[in-house]
Amino acid sequence: MSTSPRILTLRVLRSSPAEGEAPHWEDFRVEEAEGMTLFLALTEVRERLAPSLQFDFVCRAGICGSCGMLIDGKPGLACCALTRDHGSTITLAPLPVFELIGDLSVNTGKWMRGTAERLETWIHSEAQPDLTAVEPRMEPELAEAIYELDRCIECGCCVAGCGTLRMREEFVGAIGLNKIARFRLDPRDERSDEDFYDLIGDDTGVFGCMSLLGCHDVCPKGLPLQTQIAFLRRKMVAVGLK
Amino acid sequence: MRIVYTDVLVVGGGLAGLRAAVGARRRGQDVIILSLVPPKRSHSAAAQGGMQASLGNTFKGAGDNEDVHFEDTVRGSDWGCDQEVARLFVHAAPQAVRELAAWGVPWNRVKAGPRQVVMDGQHVTLTEPDASHGLIAARDFGGTKKWRTCYVSDGTGHAMLYAVSDQAVAERIPVHERTEAVALIHDGTRCHGAIVRDLVTGELSAYVAKATCIATGGFGRIYRVTSNALINEGIGAAIALETGVATLANMEAVQFHPTTIFPAGILVTEGCRGDGGLLKDASGHRFMPDYEPEKKELASRDVVSRRMEEHIRAGHGVKTRFGDHLWLDITLLGAQHINGKLREVKEICQHFLGIDPVKDMIPVRPAQHYSMGGIRTDAAGQARGLAGLFACGEAACWDLHGFNRLGGNSVAETVVAGMIVGETMADFVESSAGELQVSTALVREFLEREQAKIDTLLHGNGTENASELMRRMQDIMTEKVGIFRRGDLLQEAVDELQALLLRSRKIGIGTKRAGANPELVTAYRLQKMLKLALCVAYGALQRTESRGAHFREDHPRRDDAGWLKRTLATWHDDFQTLPTLAYESLDVTRMELPPGWRGYGAKNAIEHPATEARVAEVATIRSAFGHADRYTVQQALMPFDHLVPEAFRGRNARPGDETS
Ligand SMILES: Cc1cc2nc3c(=O)[nH]c(=O)nc-3n(C[C@H](O)[C@H](O)[C@H](O)COP(=O)(O)OP(=O)(O)OC[C@H]3O[C@@H](n4cnc5c(N)ncnc54)[C@H](O)[C@@H]3O)c2cc1C
Ligand code: SF4
Ligand code: SF4
């Protein structure tokens, strides 16, 4: 069953803000190979056709969250996208919302650091842990539930898919709300709902979300964003009513 | 000339660098971290399986302690490690796990009562003790006597990296992302920081620091087939080598992981076998018990990888047009276990193979995985040869792993070494040796030198193609410096790599832009990576024995008489095409665990002349201290307390143990 391989056209939105090069589409042709991912295809483009092409792959295994881009208009991880699941022309554009570095590369790192600082995404605890003592216990189910929310890889796909964020830059996004849900669930974090309300109790936080769920469908880790946002909103409404 | 001053400069935002940075910061130092990528994207995130620490909480971990962990580590290393460092490490590892728990890592916890597990192909019921309910759980990993690998499903590295990275944010430590250290500033005896390239603008700056720590991870990308991330190119180790005074150790000690998916090389965790997965051949036969009746699939990685390749050579592999592979069968673990505890594995199989491991076997073959070698440091993390330079994590040769590291001991090393080197650097900065004494002339000289190198690449008249040379280097390493090594092939590899190094001085670049320029980056990194590749290949050629992951078909025995020593590589001047090698003997007369058989793999070592006497001496000490507790006996055999920083002294408590 050997049919000749497809010739793929990668239609890439190229730009180089540093050199004042405005966004424009450029087409690259590569021969499809068995099991080809967009990582492999783009690497080939860079090696053979466009040595200056910018993109960000690190783990090439769907783990590190570096390679989010708009694939045929939808945010996703390029390293996990098999070309066989796409047509013979695939359009690739950088994620919106984030600062553009060039071609398919955007500065998600800066945005994520900003989120971490603003939402203080670390365990807040007064106690100094005694490292030689037997560790405090935790219910196994609770540990697993925390990990469920801890699986976010900060890829930014939900951010790029969010309608609110395109209008309101300061909105924390589904990723930010998920982080709050994660720390709220964690008994090691001593912050109260009032503390969390101070962080997300307005329309740059949980009340800014319009529940359009552009975020939920695009999360490559399948995080339960929809239920978490709804749950958090109820909790924050309760604080607001106090 | 742009100069940034700081007390401590940490090059690398993976687990090791972040933990070291937090430590130094908490001691009041100003710290800056450099990273090629946002720190949470570092390759530490890819560690799936887990972290070893002898908490002894589970049924199959009961009775575990530092002594057992120590022996497993030394045997795993094939006696190549520094035993004092191994002691220091096993002592601090439980503290590191507990610290991470306090920082929010959602470690899987023990659930009291009976549970079903798969062991040796059989379903077995284990009953976890009530007293351990809710304590940190552990899974089985290769080369360990006890179930000791603490884990967060199969996202352990991710959870650890996020927790430590968020601590760095909490401590307000700036991370300069998308920057790359391209040279160390030094005067031949003292390191003063680094020359750093901004990967977005292309600008070079000088970061002048009292203490500089390299935590840049491994260098797997000198190989074509590797589980490592694309950024694991070893530039941190290379710039240390390029100082001409700092030393790289045991570079030929390269680990190949048994189970990476074929042909992409993406890793599926050792946890698959630890949790009961089996290796099978083309005819569906489980072959590991034929070779390793004792440990089977769970012998150490070097042994399992070799047995797999041996089995493929004997014609039992599954043949495809990309080459041969074997099968990893985890179907017997069941959907619930795979969907919960091995979910990343499932996702990887779905994304890259289009199969479901609940129903289908996974095609696997060994690939390059870990660099035991790296920047040689002492037990405190101070680099040899250059004051003010420190190293930790996979970039370092602290020498915990010798010639083979155990699964789960690496992420553990990153945080433990980070804890220690953070203290060491703070001590150094506070001491008079830590004073900044650097002339701006020296800084300027280094900046100009690096700028000149880049200008030559951009505007010189070179004609060689960097990606082509890179591919050639990677092929040579995978084909000739791989799992099975042989003198003639290694000699060919060394010759060819030298020729590539000469050609790499004449690279030409099509894209002339000074800013973000992937072609330029490949070019200057390749020049450095070739030096590392030569350290690996030349070290492997010279070492005419087999030890751990270094296996010579023409010298198949471990030779303690001739080779119980560490390889030290330096690169004195830039026009050399080979490293200068020297050797440092390991002192058998001081070993707590004198060389012997590992308990798996071949049993044919050539004995060191001092081994017999030391074995007798250890036996005498043990019997003389017959009634003493294990701490006293250990102290008599090989004291290491002096190496433990003040903050991490004290005995680790375990449930049900009277800590005496
Ligand atoms: C797929 C995979 C799975 C693994 N699973 C396990 C496991 O289950 N258990 C275990 O114990 N070990 C495991 N390991 C090994 C372990 O993950 C690594 O050894 C460890 O995480 C390395 O951490 P590190 O901090 O030393 O380096 P890394 O996490 O690799 O970080 C290196 C950092 O240095 C930066 N950097 C590099 N060069 C420069 C430069 N020139 N300038 C500035 N910054 C630079 C990078 O940006 C990065 O931030 C695994 C490894 C792989 C590849
Ligand atoms: S549900 Fe909320 S967070 Fe998600 S896309 Fe819509 S507005 Fe954004
Ligand atoms: S929530 Fe999902 S889509 Fe959003 S950043 Fe995290 S992993 Fe990516």
Ligand code: FES
């Ligand atoms: S490169 Fe890491 S997620 Fe795609």
